[in-house]
Amino acid sequence: MINRRLFLRQAGVLATLANSLPLIACSPKASTMNPEEAAYIERLTQRLVPRGFGRYLIDLPESFVVNPVNSSVIEGVTVAVKPMTKVNFDVRFEAYRLKLLQTKLPRSGNPFLRSTIPLPNQTIGGIFDRTEDATSSDRMARTLELWAWKDQYCVTALINAVDTSFPEDAADSIARQLTTNVPEKLDQLLRVYGRVRGRKDDETPADKGDCIANGFVAGPSSDQQAINVSYHLQGAPDIYFDFNHTTTVRERDTLLGRSAKVEQEMQASGTQTVRKGKRELNGLPYEEWLMRGPTPDRVPGNMCVLHGNEAATDPAKPFVELHLFNGFRIPAPERTLEEKAQLKDLEKATLTEAQAVALWDKVVSTLRVRPGAI
Known part of the structure; x- marks a missing residue:
């Protein structure tokens, strides 16, 4: 089963791969979209809107809205x-x-x-x-x-x-x-x-500081920040982007450096790699891992992951982590037992794998540092 924390910090795991890995598709190959699926993604991504998280910007389809489950810790507050x-x-x-x-x-x-x-x-x-x-x-x-x-x-x-x-x-x-x-x-x-201060979701601040859900925290970079913001697709129960921006966690190795450990866990859970490798986005280096497998909601789904600055030590270079979840129920406030009993099981993931990968590539390519943020 895909573990949504699978790619998060696994301290102490030794790097087992070479420093440079090509961006490749792994067997079995990722599927391709049919005309109807491609038309849906074209409509979904026709209008992209800048969204801020931490000191970064990324363009999301306007039909993705900020999720009520989020967290921001700034200098212990x-x-x-x-x-x-x-x-x-x-x-x-x-x-x-x-x-x-x-x-x-x-x-x-x-x-x-x-x-x-x-x-x-x-x-x-x-x-x-x-x-x-x-x-x-x-x-x-x-x-x-x-x-x-x-x-x-x-x-x-x-x-x-x-x-x-x-x-x-x-x-x-x-x-x-x-x-x-x-x-x-x-x-x-x-x-x-x-x-x-409060901030409308489509407001892009021009001054130094961090964007949090519905707000902005002015000031210079520090080593005591941990920000999490999610955006889910309106009307869909199981597809969302999740963004983490932190200076409180640093690692000795990176996502791809932990490949052996990650792949061992994936094999045990029946999860497969769709694509993994290094990427450069708007002049900055990142590492990504896209995979398929059974989700906690008992449907085949996908999780796409991007890491940046994971082993950096400079507060001006926060560890940036992006996820796309497809086939995972969107975050929600803690439910009562009655509310849980009324939840309908997911029948299938909202997007096909090919659609999820296409949406990921469209959105991730827009990731950049917000001008004036640092």
Whole structure:
């Protein structure tokens, strides 16, 4: 079965291939499109729109929309941005505040929420100083969770901290080894938040910084960024592009350098290579691997992977990872058991293999560094 994490970091695996591999098709050969399939891809890719992720741009068909499941960690702060009216924000903020106020920790009965800190410059929202884990009776592990509304966007940002000042921790041996860092973490949270703004999906910033889902984080490159954004095809349950942009993970080898290990796992799962090799895109080197096989949703499908800067050490050269999934159910917020029971099984992948490869080649060829980003 194709494992969607198959190509992610496999530290310690020795390179077994030569440094230069040709871009070749592997047996069995990739199929070709019939006229009807080719016409569909032509219509799908007739209008491509620039989309930003991290410090890169890529052109996607306009029918691909940003997926609600995404994540962005900037210098230790988890950030999320969503379009939202002020009325909706006010209702959600107050409901969440009341929920935190009413939550008590197990056994001790201590309050889950310690305080709500106002935001600077009279910004609408606040920062919740709360216990990190509602299932623990320990208040020492803290989370500072910021909610703000500005310019028709809701911005949330959170960071974990330590506070050893609670009476119940006075005799705790672990607490005596730790130092309260809430003020420092609060400063860090506000510094990152101050760089965040909302962004329409088709807006391409001209200044230095990183594009995240629905937002932009201004500032220079750093070694503490991890951004994930997905785009799925409207109306299709199983086809999406996934983009990762990180400076927190570096490897000693690269995707193709791990070929022996990857191929061993593929053979065990019945997965085959469609194509693999090195590519140059807009003057920059990358490595790609396209494959076919049974997916977790029990249909034949495809996963296409592109890696860049995997072994680089310069923050200005983030590790860039692109996937196209065909025959994999698109990411979704965690479902209840009832919602899972109502999901219909996939009957087949939305695209044929030839269509998936054609879409991949059309989109990946547009990958480039955003002007002014670095």
